[in-house]
Amino acid sequence: xxxxxxxxxxxFSEYLLVPGYSSSECIPTSVxxxxxxxxxxxxxxxxxEMNIPMVSAIMQAVSDDRMAVALxxxxxxxxxxxxxxxxxxxxxxxxxxxHKAGFVVSDSNITPDMTLAQVLELVExxxxxxxxxxxxxxxxxxxxxxxxxxxxxVSRMAPETKVAxxxxxxxxxxxxxxxxxxxxxxxxxxxxxxxxxPIIDENQHLLYLVFRKDYATHKENPDELLDxxxxxxxxxxxxxxxxxxxxxxxxxxxxxxxxxxxxxxxSEWQKRTISWIRAKYGDSVKVGAGNVxxxxxxxxxxxxxxxxxxxxxxxxxxxxxxxxxxxGRGQATAVIEVAKARDEYFEETGIYIPICSxxxxxxxxxxxxxxxxxxxxxxxxxxxSRFEESPTTKLSxxxxxxxxxxxxxxxxxxxxxxxxxxxxxxATAVRSRFLRCSRTPG
Numbered sequence: 139x140x141x142x143x144x145x146x147x148x149x150f151s152e153y154l155l156v157p158g159y160s161s162s163e164c165i166p167t168s169v170x171x172x173x174x175x176x177x178x179x180x181x182x183x184x185x186x187e188m189n190i191p192m193v194s195a196i197m198q199a200v201s202d203d204r205m206a207v208a209l210x211x212x213x214x215x216x217x218x219x220x221x222x223x224x225x226x227x228x229x230x231x232x233x234x235x236x237h238k239a240g241f242v243v244s245d246s247n248i249t250p251d252m253t254l255a256q257v258l259e260l261v262e263x264x265x266x267x268x269x270x271x272x273x274x275x276x277x278x279x280x281x282x283x284x285x286x287x288x289x290x291x292v293s294r295m296a297p298e299t300k301v302a303x304x305x306x307x308x309x310x311x312x313x314x315x316x317x318x319x320x321x322x323x324x325x326x327x328x329x330x331x332x333x334x335x336p337i338i339d340e341n342q343h344l345l346y347l348v349f350r351k352d353y354a355t356h357k358e359n360p361d362e363l364l365d366x367x368x369x370x371x372x373x374x375x376x377x378x379x380x381x382x383x384x385x386x387x388x389x390x391x392x393x394x395x396x397x398x399x400x401x402x403x404x405s406e407w408q409k410r411t412i413s414w415i416r417a418k419y420g421d422s423v424k425v426g427a428g429n430v431x432x433x434x435x436x437x438x439x440x441x442x443x444x445x446x447x448x449x450x451x452x453x454x455x456x457x458x459x460x461x462x463x464x465x466g467r468g469q470a471t472a473v474i475e476v477a478k479a480r481d482e483y484f485e486e487t488g489i490y491i492p493i494c495s496x497x498x499x500x501x502x503x504x505x506x507x508x509x510x511x512x513x514x515x516x517x518x519x520x521x522x523s524r525f526e527e528s529p530t531t532k533l534s535x536x537x538x539x540x541x542x543x544x545x546x547x548x549x550x551x552x553x554x555x556x557x558x559x560x561x562x563x564x565a566t567a568v569r570s571r572f573l574r575c576s577r578t579p580g
Contacts (some may be wrong), residue, residue, distance in 0.1 A: 143155040147470055147471035147472070148468045148469030148471050149453070149468045149498060149502040150469055150470050150499070150507045151504075152470065152481060152502065153507055153511075154402075155507065156304045157442055163514070165451020166561035166562050168507075169561045171560065171561070172187055172188065172517050173187065173188055174490065174514060175187060175424075175445075175515070176443075176445040176446055177445050177446065177491040177492065178486040179488055179490075180489075180490065185424065186394060186424065188213060188215060188515060188529070189213025189228050190361065190553070191352075191505070191509060191513075191514065191515035191516060192214040192215060192516060193209075193215045193216065193373070193515060193517050193518075194216040194217060194315060194518060194519070194522045195366025195496070195519035195521070196217045196218075196219050196331045196375030196397060197219055198219045198221050198222070198485075198529070198576060199519075199523050199543075200219070200522050200523045200530065201218050201219050201375075201522070202218060202219070202528075202529045203230040203231075203372075204528075205527050205549070206218060206234045207237050207524070208363075208525075208527040209233055209549065210363045210370035210371055211255035211359045211362045211370070211553075212359065212361060212549065212550060212553050213362065213504070214363065214553075215371055215395065217374065217395075217397050217399075218234075218372065218373065218374045220377055220384070220399055222385045224383055224387045227388065228387040229388075229391070230390040231388055231392060231393045234370050235363075236369075240320040240348055241337065241346035241348060241351035242347045243290055243345075244270050244277045244344065244346075244347050244349070245277065246268070246269045246303065247269060247270050247276060248260065248269050248272075248285065248301055249271065249272065249273065249274065249275040249301065250273075250283070250300065250301050250302035250305070251302065252275070252284035252300070253297060253303070254295055254297050254299045254301070255297035255298065257290070257301065258292070263527075267286055267287040268333070268349075270283075270284055270348065270422070271283035271284060271301055272344055272562055277344065278343050278345065279344060280342050280344075281343065281344045282308050282345055283301075283305035283311070284306045284334075284336065285305045285306070286306075286333070288383070289305060290302050300536050301339055302445075308342070309393055311336065314335050314336070314348065315417050316345060319368075323335050323337065324348070327348065328350075329578055331350075332350065334347050334348065334350065335348045335349075342404045356478055366467055368500075371394045371395075371518060372393060373393065373395040374395075374396055374397075375397055375398075375399040376388070376396050376399070376406035376411070377398070378410065379406075381411050381414060381415070382414065385414075385418075386418075387467030389419070392561055395424040395425070395426065395445070396426070397426040397427070397448070398411055398412075398424040398425065398426065398427045399462075399475055401452075401457070401466070402451065402463075403429050403435060403447075403531070404434070404438055406576060407437070408439065411427075412425060412427060412444060413442070413443070425444065426444060426446040426447065426494070427442070427444035427447055428450075428494070429448045429449060429496055430458055430472075431449065431451050431466065432467070432472070432476065432479075433476065435476075436449075436480060436483070436493070437479060437483065440483055440489075440491050442525060446493065446494055446514075447480075447492075449469075449476045449493050449494065449496060450471050450473075450495060450496040450497035450498060451465055451472075451497075452465065453468075453469040454496070454498075454520075455497075455498035455500075455519060467499030467509075468498075469495065470498075473508055473511045476493055477493060477511060477513065478512070480492075481512075482527045489546075494512055494513065494515050495515075495517070497517075497519075499518055501534065502556045503559065505556065505560050506560050506563050520543060520571055523543045524543045524544055524545060525548060526545075526549065527548070527549050531543075
């Protein structure tokens with residue numbers, strides 16, 4: 139016979155925070171939302187910390203390489219969807235890791251024997267007027283010159299004119315080298331009054347382009363999340379079936395953190411997956427697990443070796459788990475119970491395992507509630523799918539239809555607004571049993 143809970147479970151919309159006294163020091167700019175992504179021991183620092191408590195969901199309509207770069211620039215992490223071939227997912231991860239902050243892999247490349255007409259077609263197709271000229275026309279070919287809009291005049295040149303006849307040849311270019319930092323490259327750009335700087339290796343093969351216009355962009359993203367090699371941090375979703383093939387490919391591509399993508403995490407299959415990763419990689423490969431909604435589920439995954447644990451079943455905007463399986467729990471109740479279990483585990487073992495509230499976020503203030511109730515960060519799907527950087531189809535009017543989401547603009551402008559809303563109540567002294575002084579103990 140089933141066990142009956144004495145009290146019903148609750149959603150975020152059933153709660154409000156009670157504000158207390160706010161001093162002159164309680165202002166949004168005084169709030170730090172930095173939070174751990176993976177577990178760590180008391181007195182130590184986590185291997186990965188996020189500058190904002192937001193990650194994007196492991197969904198095909200949400201998290202690809204473009205979303206990963208955009209979110210990392212703001213300080214969060216995107217988990218690239220796993221419902222694709224291993225090769226395709228690994229390629230997305232590699233593109234993020236190769237997209238060094240400020241260093242751009244060229245996607246408009248030409249050869250010396252191409253014509254002006256072909257150059258104009260490529261400009262029309264990509265919108266990029268800067269084109270490296272390489273021997274084989276690839277992004278990593280041997281650099282022999284550059285073409286920009288200043289190198290040709292459509293009204294004075296025949297369409298069949300060869301690129302070799304009007305390009306700026308290599309011996310007249312200012313170039314950077316593989317060992318140069320972004321600061322070094324920007325110094326060269328300003329010293330020589332350049333709009334772009336090609337970066338080459340020791341064999342003169344093109345690696346990246348650094349643009350003058352990106353210098354200001356780089357300064358606009360002080361919270362960008364980078365690894366020790368100044369590359370963007372990126373996550374990836376895995377399953378409990380092909381992990382023996384998928385995980386090595388993702389690790390080889392440079393993934394920073396993995397997450398088992400499942401609606402129900404309290405299972406032997408997740409334990410087997412984590413155990414296989416630990417046996418092959420030890421603690422060097424970080425992996426989150428879930429989802430769970432109670433103390434027992436948390437303890438199971440914690441003892442299985444999960445680096446973070448996702449909380450929530452059926453609360454997502456398009457999730458049908460409750461309808462198909464009849465399982466789940468109100469998201470607020472689930473977060474409160476699992477957060478308590480997380481704190482108990484920390485007291486017992488000295489190991490802090492971050493929890494992620496996944497699903498049930500309808501309004502921005504729900505993020506504040508999730509954090510106040512004990513979540514270390516939140517995973518969002520529909521929220522991010524509305525942005526310019528997501529791969530999903532978007533509409534420009536509010537009502538929307540099935541399989542579409544309303545267009546909301548760029549990720550940066552929306553995340554900035556959301557975090558401002560989150561910061562305001564966090565800056566206020568809140569009389570709530572859910573709000574803790576710090577999300578990073580020890």
